[in-house]
Amino acid sequence: MILNPSEHDVRNVYKLMVGVIVPRPIAFVSTISLKGIRNLAPFSFFTGISANPPTVCFSPMIRSSDGNRKDTLNNIEATGEFVINVVSEQIAVPMNICSIEFPPDVDEFRESGLTPVESDLVKPPRVKESLVNMECKLVQVVHVSPKPLGGSLVIGEILRFHIRDDLFNDYRIDPDKLHPIGRMAGSTYIRTTDRFDLIRPKAGELKSP
Numbered sequence: 752m753i754l755n756p757s758e759h760d761v762r763n764v765y766k767l768m769v770g771v772i773v774p775r776p777i778a779f780v781s782t783i784s785l786k787g788i789r790n791l792a793p794f795s796f797f798t799g800i801s802a803n804p805p806t807v808c809f810s811p812m813i814r815s816s817d818g819n820r821k822d823t824l825n826n827i828e829a830t831g832e833f834v835i836n837v838v839s840e841q842i843a844v845p846m847n848i849c850s851i852e853f854p855p856d857v858d859e860f861r862e863s864g865l866t867p868v869e870s871d872l873v874k875p876p877r878v879k880e881s882l883v884n885m886e887c888k889l890v891q892v893v894h895v896s897p898k899p900l901g902g903s904l905v906i907g908e909i910l911r912f913h914i915r916d917d918l919f920n921d922y923r924i925d926p927d928k929l930h931p932i933g934r935m936a937g938s939t940y941i942r943t944t945d946r947f948d949l950i951r952p953k954a955g956e957l958k959s960p
């Protein structure tokens with residue numbers, strides 16, 4: 752079938768996107784407001800975009816419920832700082848609690864029971880239970896659309912990694928210790944326990960058909 756997004760309800764277009772852009776890693780983002788309220792929220796429109804300098808991006812969308820911006824975006828634009836905490840299966844439940852639309856004056860560390868640890872270089876705390884944290888400074892926000900379910904791209908440079916020692920071996924991260932999870936559509940998540948290797952061919956190695 753052929754489907755032109757402009758002819759369909761935006762909620763269905765969103766459903767389609769989260770069904771085909773899969774699996775998605777999850778940035779569990781900690782921020783702090785100008786009033787000092789700590790915020791935590793998961794974002795699966797997330798990826799890395801540069802290693803030099805190390806740069807990541809994620810996308811908070813405009814709430815479809817009330818047309819408002821997410822607290823995470825407001826906090827980052829106000830302070831220029833955030834931490835991305837990697838989501839292992841062990842913290843899936845508290846991560847999910849942080850996707851509740853709490854008002855901006857609610858401390859989501861307290862609501863989720865996760866432990867805030869002071870960051871070294873930025874004000875937002877990192878999540879102690881997360882096995883890898885990335886302290887980031889804001890590089891740029893690209894506002895793509897202010898409409899409901901419109902998104903902004905938050906681009907940030909990683910200033911410091913915190914990695915639990917036993918995960919790290921010559922810059923390789925052991926996935927059997929990290930237990931990362933990813934998001935599919937709706938309430939479905941994935942583990943990474945069914946993996947396979949595919950050696951990348953070099954030019955000239957392919958036989959002509």
Ligand SMILES: Cc1cc2nc3c(=O)[nH]c(=O)nc-3n(C[C@H](O)[C@H](O)[C@H](O)COP(=O)(O)O)c2cc1C
Pocket residue numbers: 777790791792793794795796797810811812813820821822823824846847849850851852853934
């Ligand atoms: C696993 C997961 C991934 C999510 N990914 C996104 C996302 O990429 N963009 C987005 O706007 N909301 C996403 N959400 C919803 C936000 O987490 C939710 O709107 C949250 O309340 C935002 O919190 P804040 O207002 O404190 O920033 C996701 C929720 C879950 C559970």
